[in-house]
Amino acid sequence: MFPVTVEAIAGFCGGTIEGDEARAIKGVNALEDASEEELSFVASRRAAAQAASSRAGCLLVAADFDNRSRRTVVRVQDPRAAFAHVISVLYPKRKPAPGIHPTAVIGNDARIGNGCSIAANVTLGERTIVGANSVIAPGCVIGDDVTIGEGCLLYANVTVYDRVRIGSRVILHAGSIIGADGFGFAFTGEQYEKFPQIGTIDIGDDVEVGANTCIDRAALGATRIGEGTKLDNMVHIAHNCQIGRHVVIAAQTGFSGGVTVGDYAVVGGQVGVGDKARIEPRSVVGSGAGILTSKIVRAGEPVWGTPARPLHEYLKQLAALTKMPAMLEQLKELRSRVEELEKI
Amino acid sequence: MFPVTVEAIAGFCGGTIEGDEARAIKGVNALEDASEEELSFVASRRAAAQAASSRAGCLLVAADFDNRSRRTVVRVQDPRAAFAHVISVLYPKRKPAPGIHPTAVIGNDARIGNGCSIAANVTLGERTIVGANSVIAPGCVIGDDVTIGEGCLLYANVTVYDRVRIGSRVILHAGSIIGADGFGFAFTGEQYEKFPQIGTIDIGDDVEVGANTCIDRAALGATRIGEGTKLDNMVHIAHNCQIGRHVVIAAQTGFSGGVTVGDYAVVGGQVGVGDKARIEPRSVVGSGAGILTSKIVRAGEPVWGTPARPLHEYLKQLAALTKMPAMLEQLKELRSRVEELEKI
Amino acid sequence: MFPVTVEAIAGFCGGTIEGDEARAIKGVNALEDASEEELSFVASRRAAAQAASSRAGCLLVAADFDNRSRRTVVRVQDPRAAFAHVISVLYPKRKPAPGIHPTAVIGNDARIGNGCSIAANVTLGERTIVGANSVIAPGCVIGDDVTIGEGCLLYANVTVYDRVRIGSRVILHAGSIIGADGFGFAFTGEQYEKFPQIGTIDIGDDVEVGANTCIDRAALGATRIGEGTKLDNMVHIAHNCQIGRHVVIAAQTGFSGGVTVGDYAVVGGQVGVGDKARIEPRSVVGSGAGILTSKIVRAGEPVWGTPARPLHEYLKQLAALTKMPAMLEQLKELRSRVEELEKI
Secondary structure, three states: OOOEEHHHHHHHHOOEEEOOOOOEEOEEOOOOOOOOOEEEEOOOHHHHHHHOOOOOOEEEEOOOOOOOOOOOEEEOOOHHHHHHHHHHHHOOOOOOOOEEOOOOEEOOOOEEOOOOEEOOOOEEOOOOEEOOOOEEOOOOEEOOOOEEOOOOEEOOOOEEOOOEEEOOOOEEOOOOEEEEOOOOEEEOOOOEEEOOOOOEEEEOOOOEEOOOOEEEOOOOOEEEEOOOOEEOOOOEEOOOOEEOOOOEEOOOOEEOOOOEEOOOOEEOOOOEEOOOOEEOOOOEEOOOOEEOOOOEEOOOOOEEOOOOEEHHHHHHHHHHHHHHHHHHHHHHHHHHHHHHHHHO | OOOEEHHHHHHHHOOEEEOOOOOEEOEEOOOOOOOOOEEEEOOOHHHHHHHOOOOOOEEEEOOOOOOOOOOOEEEOOOHHHHHHHHHHHHOOOOOOOOEEOOOOEEOOOOEEOOOOEEOOOOEEOOOOEEOOOOEEOOOOEEOOOOEEOOOOEEOOOOEEOOOEEEOOOOEEOOOOEEEEOOOOEEEOOOOEEEOOOOOEEEEOOOOEEOOOOEEEOOOOOEEEEOOOOEEOOOOEEOOOOEEOOOOEEOOOOEEOOOOEEOOOOEEOOOOEEOOOOEEOOOOEEOOOOEEOOOOEEOOOOOEEOOOOEEHHHHHHHHHHHHHHHHHHHHHHHHHHHHHHHHHO | OOOEEHHHHHHHHOOEEEOOOOOEEOEEOOOOOOOOOEEEEOOOHHHHHHHOOOOOOEEEEOOOOOOOOOOOEEEOOOHHHHHHHHHHHHOOOOOOOOEEOOOOEEOOOOEEOOOOEEOOOOEEOOOOEEOOOOEEOOOOEEOOOOEEOOOOEEOOOOEEOOOEEEOOOOEEOOOOEEEEOOOOEEEOOOOEEEOOOOOEEEEOOOOEEOOOOEEEOOOOOEEEEOOOOEEOOOOEEOOOOEEOOOOEEOOOOEEOOOOEEOOOOEEOOOOEEOOOOEEOOOOEEOOOOEEOOOOEEOOOOOEEOOOOEEHHHHHHHHHHHHHHHHHHHHHHHHHHHHHHHHHO
């Protein structure tokens, strides 16, 4: 693909050039690492300040970028998005050749669409359907009666249990587990009896699931992940959670049973959410927050801390906490002064 | 299996019918989702309130359920347990046919009991023993000199290292790792030397291990998980932990080396437990709590927070914390008043 | 190997014997579990106190160990290290026989060094290089253009994505995922567009990676893990992190994108680290701490809590917090006393 001219790059992302349109670009890189033959981008005020010292041969910049040093730039509306787009053109994802590897084990009545690649040592269950152009990497184990949509990408060693539905263009990273039993037991006074987990999972289109993330099937009904939602690595979604559309959930966050998360919510990493809590659409939950059972998180202001509370309250309390040791001293001192006054 | 009559359902769980014993039931569902042809159950005061608006064709209810609307119910001692039992009758778990898949790789001197199902691409090590009627799903890798009891169920892509002992009727969910080395190193001043982890693991009967959960082998001796204990997803059990019988541990909780957990303890999700801490029998540890190294947690009152303390103390402190910013103001004001008084 | 004499043991670790040099030792064990025929060690004051009641047939002890009860001991400089060394001699790690199992699937132009063992159901990608004497256990999936050094040990079901570089003598425990996409998306106002993750990973020599740990590839450039660094189970290393040499990171800790960790830092379990934070060389971060985005953690004093602060500050604040409920009372009482005084 490389080298490409600055002119070609501007063409890929619909930008306007200032400077040397014929310059040859041989790769892309971060602002601080880019060489004279590499493309980079400026998407924040901080990056704009760093740009002065960057050696990048060409920069994707926003309309308001101050180009006083007259370097070669391409002006675009959203430099980060444009950069992502240019990468997707210049580094096209290699797709494995279609076909079913001879070591793959395909169950009876399974149906595999056109253009699919089913790699070595994959196991596909009975009556399972894989939509056209999907890729299933080595070592994946897909159960019976599973439906996988078109254009999906399952990385290596993914496990999908029986009777799960997965939409189209879904990406499941390596080691993710879709459909294990929810953690449901009834205590008899002497031991725990398993509460059968006969529900299923419904994953919408364009969802991405991180490495080693676990989504449990519902006890009854379905655990749902809405269209366009992105889960990072090692996220835990318990039985019967209802995660909305275009939600972002960072790594190592865990949701207990029956939690609802509204569309466009953003949840940080290592957050813990109690049973049946409800996170409303467009809410923001800070990393490490703990949300109590049945709690409702409202949009408008990020929440943080354990138990989670509005950010400004939490910050005020944290600030107060740092003053506590001094305050203890002051209180003591004030007390003896009052005692003195009382003696009078 | 379906439809079944209400009479048959009452028979499965030994309940007594009020209403239409001949009604045909075609499935089971949660109270809020059940249709006129589905069975549900009422196991809490909250559920009892919701029952009024449920369309469920039949409800399993407790002796004290107020059936003033004269719907069809089956009275039982424990509605949740009865519902679980009815499900296990009506949705019997499909068991794969016994046999060893031709792609499975079985080590020398391995012994596989009657009725076992060893699926595609399973690797069984040398001298490993699998008890009768156990099921090992595709992609599992079982090391050398492992003992697995009868009626176990290992889901896909489970890894069991060498020389581990697993009891009977144990369920290991997909991706769980049993027997990796404990995290033990000696610092030489320049680098970390591995402390050999030559111990083993002993998992009791009727244990269930969640997806992607990791149980490390002991440095010396054995890491132990007692009979009937249930671990949720992505739990970390470090070397030499001694987890008792009928313990419940929720998702993403981690135990450092040498922790002891007594029988019937209940540990929430995302709890962190320091080296050699001791959680006494029937203790309750709230989600997200942090238990310090060598700390002893006693039964009687749940503990919460970091460092973990009795719940009522923690709640008092949290309440006080919310008052801190106001308190700072009050203290300041009081001080100036005292100053005024002192001037007199 | 067993039995061995105390004399032989002293020879292995260069120690000096007090007592019965001809005594036969048949195994090793922890101080509290060792029998008269087993070796143990004393490496702390606490262990020295326990030693009196240990039945161990021989103890490895330091120069200052008070052997008033005249038991058979071997004096060494560092008893723990010596014990580890003796174990490595007496329990040599069984290495699988070299060779490529017939079920392994080897990509075109892959190069496998002498003495390697490639187990059942392994998939090796195209142009991938495995150095001499490396062991790859069953079910591992190694992508294209990967480089693995000499003497590595990949346990079962490890996944390595394309274009990752792994040094020599690296241990990857089961289920670890090396090279999944970083969690990078650009929000368009309506949905999240994937930011292509075209970078790679560079893992130094002598690194050990715990079970189910995930290391994400860089967006651009490389995620780096320095020589000799040890990661416990279920650690999350996001894209573009730069982890130094001889760093220790305990289980379930997570690093957001672009975090830097200096050489010889020690990070506890369940720590959360925000984007682009910098943990300086030889810093110590307590378990469960939360480090904010772009924060710099300095060496010298351990940090703890969320947001992480120097340990002595945190402890003072915790102590103050426990006094808060009483303080609220005192403040109230003091106020009414001041009111009384003001009335005069």
